[in-house]
Amino acid sequence: MKHILKVFAVIFLVSCSSKVEVDKTTFGIVIHGGAGTILKENMSEEMEKAYRDKLTEAIAVGHAILKAGGTSQDAVEQTIHVMENSPLFNSGKGAVLTADESIALDASFMDGKTLDAGAIAGVKHVKNPISAAIKVMNSSPHVMLSGAGADRFAAEEGLDTVPESYFITERRFNALKRVKAREANKQTALTTSEMQYYRNQRIGTVGCVALDLNGNLAAGTSTGGMTNKKWDRIGDAPIIGAGTYANNASCGVSATGWGEFFIRSVVAHDIAALVEYKNLSVVEASKQVMQKVKDLGGDGGVVVLDSKGNVAMEFNTSGMYRAHMNSAGAIDVKIYKNE
Amino acid sequence: MKHILKVFAVIFLVSCSSKVEVDKTTFGIVIHGGAGTILKENMSEEMEKAYRDKLTEAIAVGHAILKAGGTSQDAVEQTIHVMENSPLFNSGKGAVLTADESIALDASFMDGKTLDAGAIAGVKHVKNPISAAIKVMNSSPHVMLSGAGADRFAAEEGLDTVPESYFITERRFNALKRVKAREANKQTALTTSEMQYYRNQRIGTVGCVALDLNGNLAAGTSTGGMTNKKWDRIGDAPIIGAGTYANNASCGVSATGWGEFFIRSVVAHDIAALVEYKNLSVVEASKQVMQKVKDLGGDGGVVVLDSKGNVAMEFNTSGMYRAHMNSAGAIDVKIYKNE
Numbered sequence: 001m002k003h004i005l006k007v008f009a010v011i012f013l014v015s016c017s018s019k020v021e022v023d024k025t026t027f028g029i030v031i032h033g034g035a036g037t038i039l040k041e042n043m044s045e046e047m048e049k050a051y052r053d054k055l056t057e058a059i060a061v062g063h064a065i066l067k068a069g070g071t072s073q074d075a076v077e078q079t080i081h082v083m084e085n086s087p088l089f090n091s092g093k094g095a096v097l098t099a100d101e102s103i104a105l106d107a108s109f110m111d112g113k114t115l116d117a118g119a120i121a122g123v124k125h126v127k128n129p130i131s132a133a134i135k136v137m138n139s140s141p142h143v144m145l146s147g148a149g150a151d152r153f154a155a156e157e158g159l160d161t162v163p164e165s166y167f168i169t170e171r172r173f174n175a176l177k178r179v180k181a182r183e184a185n186k187q188t189a190l191t192t193s194e195m196q197y198y199r200n201q202r203i204g205t206v207g208c209v210a211l212d213l214n215g216n217l218a219a220g221t222s223t224g225g226m227t228n229k230k231w232d233r234i235g236d237a238p239i240i241g242a243g244t245y246a247n248n249a250s251c252g253v254s255a256t257g258w259g260e261f262f263i264r265s266v267v268a269h270d271i272a273a274l275v276e277y278k279n280l281s282v283v284e285a286s287k288q289v290m291q292k293v294k295d296l297g298g299d300g301g302v303v304v305l306d307s308k309g310n311v312a313m314e315f316n317t318s319g320m321y322r323a324h325m326n327s328a329g330a331i332d333v334k335i336y337k338n339e
Numbered sequence: 340m341k342h343i344l345k346v347f348a349v350i351f352l353v354s355c356s357s358k359v360e361v362d363k364t365t366f367g368i369v370i371h372g373g374a375g376t377i378l379k380e381n382m383s384e385e386m387e388k389a390y391r392d393k394l395t396e397a398i399a400v401g402h403a404i405l406k407a408g409g410t411s412q413d414a415v416e417q418t419i420h421v422m423e424n425s426p427l428f429n430s431g432k433g434a435v436l437t438a439d440e441s442i443a444l445d446a447s448f449m450d451g452k453t454l455d456a457g458a459i460a461g462v463k464h465v466k467n468p469i470s471a472a473i474k475v476m477n478s479s480p481h482v483m484l485s486g487a488g489a490d491r492f493a494a495e496e497g498l499d500t501v502p503e504s505y506f507i508t509e510r511r512f513n514a515l516k517r518v519k520a521r522e523a524n525k526q527t528a529l530t531t532s533e534m535q536y537y538r539n540q541r542i543g544t545v546g547c548v549a550l551d552l553n554g555n556l557a558a559g560t561s562t563g564g565m566t567n568k569k570w571d572r573i574g575d576a577p578i579i580g581a582g583t584y585a586n587n588a589s590c591g592v593s594a595t596g597w598g599e600f601f602i603r604s605v606v607a608h609d610i611a612a613l614v615e616y617k618n619l620s621v622v623e624a625s626k627q628v629m630q631k632v633k634d635l636g637g638d639g640g641v642v643v644l645d646s647k648g649n650v651a652m653e654f655n656t657s658g659m660y661r662a663h664m665n666s667a668g669a670i671d672v673k674i675y676k677n678e
Contacts, residue, residue: 147461
């Protein structure tokens with residue numbers, strides 16, 4: 001009896017200490033650059049290399065910060081900057097255009113330790129929207145700012161601002177023209193390739209989840225939204241719980257895809273809830289939630305990291321630009337479904 | 340053995356049929372008109388009567404719709420109209436003012452059967468914001484619209500629009516002046532009664548959850564947000580998962596309170612997740628989530644209904660304007676904590 005009590009006492013102590021002790025050797029980082037119909041046969045070798053190189057460059061920045069003992073917040077912010085500054089992705093420079101040939105950028109950030117969060121929707125002049133989201137979290141009493149007010153806040157706080165023309169690329173301008181021409185001719189049904197083209201015009205949201213050496217998770221997402229969007233539409237990227245969520249008690253999540261379905265499915269928080277309340281692994285939780293999104297008719301993907309460094313990169317499309325690096329520095333960069 | 344198999348078969352059939360069969364006699368409706376420091380000693384008899392009468396009038400409208408076999412969507416929309424049209428609440432007419440003496444109304448709606456949802460943030464001219472949220476759901480490809488774009492959409496769709504002056508009341512104008520005067524004099528610490536005054540300037544968000552005779556849940560929330568809000572701040576009310584959520588598989592939720600904490604806690608979806616994944620009752624799930632909000636430093640409350648008609652009206656403040664009616668027509672109108 002005494003022996004059994006001793007065993008229970010040891011189990012109790014071990015399980016208590018595992019809650020407060022932090023494994024000071026584990027860290028990790030995972031990123032995405034958008035999900036959609038991304039097929040090898042439609043991709044030039046140069047383009048594929050450009051994406052793989054940029055994903056590698058971005059994740060290496062965050063990994064170096066984490067390895068040096070930096071915070072998951074810094075890692076997420078600096079990694080996302082690399083993707084926001086690249087015209088390859090639909091975020092920051094290279095963002096898609098709205099129906100009135102304008103720019104409207106959304107971003108959000110969440111800290112898994114404090115559950116602090118910040119978000120901005122529809123900004124037109126902040127060079128790096130993820131930094132504006134973090135600034136809202138750290139320097140305002142609010143979580144979410146929008147439109148001209150969010151731009152004004154960012155400028156007051158001294159963030160880098162740029163004219164709208166900085167973000168606009170020829171590729172996205174042509175895409176808007178094509179989508180508008182198609183919209184003007186609605187009476188004929190869409191061909192499969194047209195449908196694919198339109199769906200793909202939102203590909204390229206970027207996101208990052210990081211776990212630092214102190215065991216703290218952080219997640220961030222940044223996007224230009226949907227080509228030809230109207231009426232100041234807001235997608236899932238700036239919505240805490242939909243596009244972004246982080247909680248040390250469960251996991252950090254950044255999502256990308258057809259935003260309307262991700263809002264309705266509260267994707268990021270639902271994955272965290274399945275991890276916390278049903279003890280699912282991040283992979284199993286992500287699979288289940290992406291299946292729910294698919295059942296509703298939506299598509300896209302997520303990157304997820306838990307506080308043990310377990311990773312998920314799940315999507316229900318043919319591809320997702322993605323990369324993962326663990327504590328050991330092993331890098332895993334992928335684009336297509338089967339690789 | 341045969342007997343045991345038969346028993347199992349019966350149990351199996353009963354449990355299957357309970358999932359598809361709808362109890363055609365159960366329906367219900369629950370509403371709130373805001374939570375905060377609401378104390379009997381600070382309330383005149385006339386004012387208390389005015390609130391109780393308006394809550395009774397509002398819930399009776401929805402109850403009659405449900406009793407006649409109408410949808411939970413109609414019940415939620417028409418019930419919220421009564422409160423939006425009353426200057427007693429911080430939604431529609433009587434909404435609080437922004438820092439630039441303007442109006443910025445937020446609302447959202449979710450259908451628990453289809454998981455369809457709609458939301459608008461920061462509108463200035465839609466007479467009934469809840470109807471704009473429903474219109475976004477039913478007549479646009481989007482879930483969430485904001486600012487001038489959302490107003491334009493509502494006008495294009497033929498919703499009632501009004502000049503901003505329609506919403507503005509003397510009471511809210513005076514409250515803004517008082518909050519601004521205080522803000523200009525930040526160097527002295529707030530007294531307890533001042534603190535209470537500022538906190539209370541956001542009281543009055545309205546919300547409704549209904550269960551119709553077909554077993555379908557719907558939830559909606561409508562608010563003017565926070566007095567003196569800046570930078571086009573968006574609170575939890577228009578955020579699916581934070582201020583509003585409905586899912587026939589779990590429950591419908593409408594929240595009210597300090598929006599920033601409700602966004603960070605993903606309050607509405609977290610309650611639904613605890614019901615669905617941990618089989619908690621709506622009361623227990625609401626208590627747990629409101630405790631999490633309190634632990635972060637936030638306050639407010641929720642009204643919740645599940646598809647069996649079980650109700651929760653939980654809050655961590657001294658009062659919440661609230662009412663509930665069940666299938667039998669028994670009405671329960673309350674304001675203070677202990678009544």
